[in-house]
Amino acid sequence: MHKKRSKCEHIADASMGEDIVPMNEAAHTVRKNAIGRWLKTHWIIVIAACSLLFSVFGFMLGSTIRSPQDVAASQQEPEPSLITATVTQTELVDGVDVHGTIQPEHIVELTGQGQGSESSGQTSSGNQPHDSTSSTGTSQETVSSSLVVTSLPVAVGDSVGNGTVVAEISGRPLFVFHGTIPAYRDIRPDDQGPDVAQLQRALVDMGLLKEKQVTSVFDSATRNVVEALYTSHGYRAERTDGGDDSALRQARAAVRAARRQLQQAQTAVTCTNHDSSRGSESETDDTSCTIGDGEAISIQDATQDLVDAQDALSLLERRTGIMVPIGEIGFISSSQATVSELPVPVGANASGTVVSLSTSGTVYRASVDSAVAATIKQGMTVTFDASEMQNCSVSNINDARAASGTSTMVTVSCDRGMDAIPSNATADATIIRRASNGKVLTVPLSAVSKAPDGTATVIVRKKGDRLLRIPVTTGLNANGRIEIAGTDGSSIRAGTTVVVGGKS
Secondary structure, eight states: OOOOOOHHHHHHHHHTTOOOOOHHHHHHHHHHHHHHHHHHHSHHHHHHHHHHHHHHHHHHHHHHOOOHHHHHHHTSOOOOOEEEEEOEEEEEEEEEEEEEEEEEEEEEEEOSSOOOOOBSSOOEEBOOOBOOOOTTSOOOBOOOTTOBEEEOOOOTTOEEETTEEEEEETTEEEEEEEOSSOOOSOBOTTOBSHHHHHHHHHHHHTTSSOGGGOOSBOOHHHHHHHHHHHHHTTOOOOBTTTTOOHHHHHHHHHHHHHHHHHHHHHHSOOEEOEETTTTEEOOOTTOEEBOTTSOBOOHHHHHHHHHHHHHHHHHHHHHSSBOBOGGGEEEESSSEEEEEEOOSOTTSBOSSOOEEEEEEEEEEEEEEEHHHHTTOOTTOEEEESSTTOEEEEEEEESOTTOOSTTEEEEEEEEEESGGGSOTTOEEEEEEEEEEEEEEEEEEEGGGOEEOTTSOEEEEEEOGGGOEEEEEEEEEEEETTEEEEEESSTTTOOTTOEEEEEEOO
């Protein structure tokens, strides 16, 4: 550390012959001397830096100044050149890329409101409580406003078939049977039709009826089997009279009364007929009879009354008994179906779908532009990014679930692999409309031109930029390339250069 010099010390220095210089002037002198020494030793660097600076400045100035000749040259079109491509050997595929969803092929939606038709759309069946108290034996249907799911004896993934109870709604069972005709009415005693025959065939498949008992009539044999089926599941089968047989009792009483009346007319009455022309008495079929109560009735009228009473009883007996309400039965198109969804839990209101069943396996559905769908045909091969789906093809176009307007639903089925994919999963696929037979020679579409006579040709560039026009036959085109075959097999091969544009 330097000690500050005093004024006396400076005077002493001066007395010894040293010049006395102020401090700030001394520092300035030192800096000037240092710069001078640096310039003397680094003059080459200074010159080089100045030269570089002037060069950059000159380049920038030159790039902004253009002569009239330069301007004119820049506005001229560039010299045309050849645009070429290489012949490749590859498999050519004309495909349509689609995005769709894995779904059950057929869906049956069971509700509390009756069944519609089963298809690849939705169908519905259901369960309605019935109060059957009519004296005529006709079921009086009352739709409850508070149908409740009281039991679900099946789970998602379960397999169901003929005679399976899939749900219990407000204490009543919902059966499913094999059949293609949807449930559309109550099946009552003595009803007949294809829906009755369908139920009978399902019961035959279950071993409950014999084939010869398929009569298309809901007769006593079929009713007995249905009653036994309900009982085996712990339910009482519905009756058209609701279990109240008062109408039958009244009809039977009427028959008995008519029979007694006829007997009285035949045995307890003296019949006379005065033949005015012969003046004698004789018995005839036309005789008036006096009954004990004093009323007059002919034997013929009494006989007719008995016949009418017996006919009424017979009709009532045929139409009274076990029935199958529409709300307690649903039909599926296959002998087995899989429970795909149970959207309503036990205890909840059953106003919507209660059980969703899938039949006939799993399919892939994609909505395709209608113009594109017009080029797709049933049976076309389909490939998926997921390798587990194999041997797939278009099985249906514009089916029952096709979108309206400009879109069309395309359905794809696979021999194997699709069932392993979760329902409602999405997937990308390619529908192959056409494909080459193995690997073929292909060029860009723009490389092929038509001669005046209609012949297709390509221009091949040989060594030395020599150009040769060669006639070709064309085949499949896809993805901007087209299949070609040269008339001279040695002229075109994989790797050959062809002209696709530019100066030729």
